[in-house]
Amino acid sequence: MEEKMAAFAALRMVENTVMKQTWKQIAQKAVQDRLSNEAAIIAIRNLAKQLGIHLTKRKALQAIPAIGALVGGSVNGWYIKDVGWAARRAFQERWLIDNQKIIDA
Numbered sequence: 001m002e003e004k005m006a007a008f009a010a011l012r013m014v015e016n017t018v019m020k021q022t023w024k025q026i027a028q029k030a031v032q033d034r035l036s037n038e039a040a041i042i043a044i045r046n047l048a049k050q051l052g053i054h055l056t057k058r059k060a061l062q063a064i065p066a067i068g069a070l071v072g073g074s075v076n077g078w079y080i081k082d083v084g085w086a087a088r089r090a091f092q093e094r095w096l097i098d099n100q101k102i103i104d105a
Contacts, residue, residue, distance in 0.1 A: 025046060096102045 025043075097104050
C-alpha cells in the first residue's frame with residue numbers, strides 16, 4: 001500500500017509539473033504574440049501535442065504491470081511444470097522400488 005501511495009504521489013508531482021510548464025509556455029506565447037490568432041493556434045497545437053505525449057507515456061507506463069503479470073504467470077507455469085515432472089519421476093522410482101522392479105541404490 002505504501003508503494004502505491006508513493007507511486008500516486010509521484011504521478012501527482014509529474015502532473016503538476018506538466019501543468020505548470022504548459023501554462024507557462026502558453027503565457028509566454030501570448031505575451032510574445034499579443035494574443036494574435038496565430039499565437040492562439042500555436043498555443044493550442046503545442047498544448048495538444050504535449051498532452052498527447054504525456055498521455056501516451058502514461059498509457060505505456062500502465063502496460064508495465066500487465067507485462068509483469070504475463071512474465072510472472074509464465075514463470076509460475078514453467079515452475080509448476082518442472083515440479084510436476086520431478087514428482088512424477090520420484091513416484092515412478094518409488095513404484096519401481098516397491099514392486100521390486102529395481103533395487104534401491
